Amino acid sequence: MVDYQPKDFESKWQEYWQEKGLFTIDVEDKTKPKYYCLVMFPYPSSELHVGHARNYVIGDAVARYKAMRGFYVLAPMGWDAFGLPAENQAIKNKIHPKTWTLKNIERITDQLKSWGIGYDWDKEVTSCEPDYYKWTQWIFLKLYEAGLAYKKYAPVNFCSSCKTVLANEQVIEGCCERCSTEVEEKKMEQWFLKITDYTEHLLCDLDLLTDWPQKVKIMQENWIGKSLGVEIDFPIIDSDKKISCFTTRVDTIFGATYVVLAPEHTLIKEWIENDSVSPEVVEFVKNMKRHAVKTQDLAELEKEGVFTGKYAINPMTDEKIPIYTANYVLISYGTGSVMAVPTHDERDFEFAKKYDLPMRVVIDTSEVPIKLNEMKGAYEGEGILVNSGEFNGLKSEDAKDEIARYMEEHNIGRSGVQYKLRDWLISRQRYWGAPIPIIYCDQCGTLPVAEKDLPVILPEDVEFKPTGDSPLKYCEDFVNTKCPKCGGAAKREVDTMDTFVDSSWYYLRYITPRNKKEAFDTKLVNKWLPVDQYIGGIEHATMHLIYARFITKALFNLKLIDFKEPFAKLFTQGMIIKDGVKMSKSKGNVVAPDALIEKYGVDTMRLYILFMGPPEKDAEWSDRGVEGAFRFLNRFWRLYDTFQTYSAQEINNTREAELNRIFNLTIKKVTIDMEGGFKFNTAISFIMELLNQLQSDVAQCCVSKKLLSKILEALLVLIYPFAPHISEELWQKMGKTSSVLENSLWPECDESALIQETIEMPVQINGKLRGKVEVANEADEEEIREIVLSNDKVKVFIQDKLIRKFIVVKKRVVNIVI
């Protein structure tokens, strides 16, 4: 007996696959249906651990399965190679970001190859290489031409530790997504991409994404944050100006007893400038600026504000109501001002109590009338309008329409929509990114770099200092250039692009990665895209996955591609947990794949990762579980070994038929699990069950060699997506030429082997014939002793065993018809 020694053959097969080019795709091929299987490309920082492996192992299982189902599968790999960590390393360890990045890429490439992941390495892309970022810049120019890229002086999120600005999506609870430093607000001139032009499309087209997890779609929906409401004008007393306030609860307008402006509101600024507010207000606004971003948990922040000394008019009640400015109103949402209805908004209630502002109940519930002096908090639900003039008695729902109509007729307000989504800030004051291809000329202004002058090369010979400034700023050769229009001296933009720009289009580049003439070949991209299956972590739900959708839609509108959504199906895998926390280098709980592979071989690692639980859920790593997977592969191996010398001694027809049934059932169940989603854990368990049965039949020599041989062959195909190396090796040992992948197709289930003939049995309920039971033919009539229904319960007795109802006879389903 030869032991299972994966080390003896795993690398052999990896080389074989590469040499034969089994994963190398001719994108022009038209003979087979295409299947684009994409895993999110990694940021190459250090080496991969088993937590990372899950993504690639899942992707490979899908790719290999689809290949065996007759698809022409494109599975590319590349590198999201620009980014901050490389630059931080450079400052800390005096390594050039490029050196550091390329070294990591080399190491990770070796790892992926040693795991036997079947990538088409000819399609490899690296976002930090000029032949890639040239086209990132080109896309920027296209967006610029289309008016989708613009520069503005705006308050931005600034991380003092990373020394750069961040997109809204990169600010988590007021802190930097990367380093958790509190984000400061700064005013800077920055480049934005006009993602807000696509808000409605991004929202509506979520409906097209029927094969995306609901969770991701909901997260995007919430992130876009659409609210329908009314924008109401509140005239300011002694002024011709109006304050417009957005509300989703126009039905509460009669309860609006004051108005609040955000401290950053332009009116406040104006009043301070023309000296028409008290020093108290000036002081408050000044302090607000200092504290505005200091607080992590805004929701728990004590509400503070001051009376501006000015009044507005509630256009529905014609009452004079005070104008306040307060910290709880956000400048970045809506109009930066709100109508306050203390009785029906918790925040306003809290503020009004504190500053003793007037309140009026305008919504009541039918059951318990609300009494103002007994209110302990706002009533935020809907109800019947009271104290609301001619609208009294209406339901909130109807009142919203009626009042909106009234306001539009009287030019008091208008129906409107508000979104939370902001434009995408892409400027980064960092070195290691794609330079923004813009030139500033004193004479001609802001100009795009000409297409023929791309790429704007990122200079490599720069000095890294922990000053916080981008080294590009001090790189004279880079900064100084000629104006593309007048030819005079001009300066380059020194900011680089957010790396999410790089990753928002890489799936297009994979089709023709070496194309020197264009970013992508429209015809081929239209053929291969959208991606059939995209696989990655859920952490990209509101960042990468929104950006990529936006860029796709923009390119669609520019008629460069003919699809509106980049990813037809999305799968988000769960994290691998160790000791209760996410596996990560910084937590010190990583399991290194190298040692694991050394000990058990890579198929064991792959199989365990797929078997440990449903792949969309987080899963706790267990070293024991790995051993279990290893034991299984050992048993698998030994079975093929014993088969060589196997001879049937006593063929038992019943057992043979039963084995054949289980075999076909296994094919069916595994196929369903593969087709129906990513149910690798149960698919593998069915294969284990079949193996258990097989092992016991072989031990008893009661099954024909012919059937065994058939099953063993099919088993190698079934297990191939999960453990391809052992599959190939045993395939060869069974005397087959070439490989499983080249030679075989997924086994078909012989449905006739599953069919159970049934007989009908009468069912008596309380002595009366009430129906019939269908029973598998194996249960002879005399075996069914009794079928009774007592206390309204049907009981089926077979011999002495009670089978509760229409269940199973000798593992066969029995149906009852009453």
Next chain:
RNA sequence: GGGCAGGUGGCGGAAUGGCAGACGCGCAGGACUUAGAAUCCUGUCCUUCCAAGGGUGCGGGUUCAAGUCCCGCCUUGCCCACCA
């Protein structure tokens, strides 16, 4: 505060409304062996010799039948969060 997903043995987890606990881990007993941390066999939800019950976070309901569907709670995790 809002949204989403969960809660099943000692553990990871299975169950188109139809034998709850597949498969794996662990554990116990046995076989083989000089040896076993290899391998194989048997057992392993609880009460119980058997028989028969009970059992999927808690409380109700629908159904011949509920882990699964409905209503109300408790609880854990994740995401978003003064978004008017």
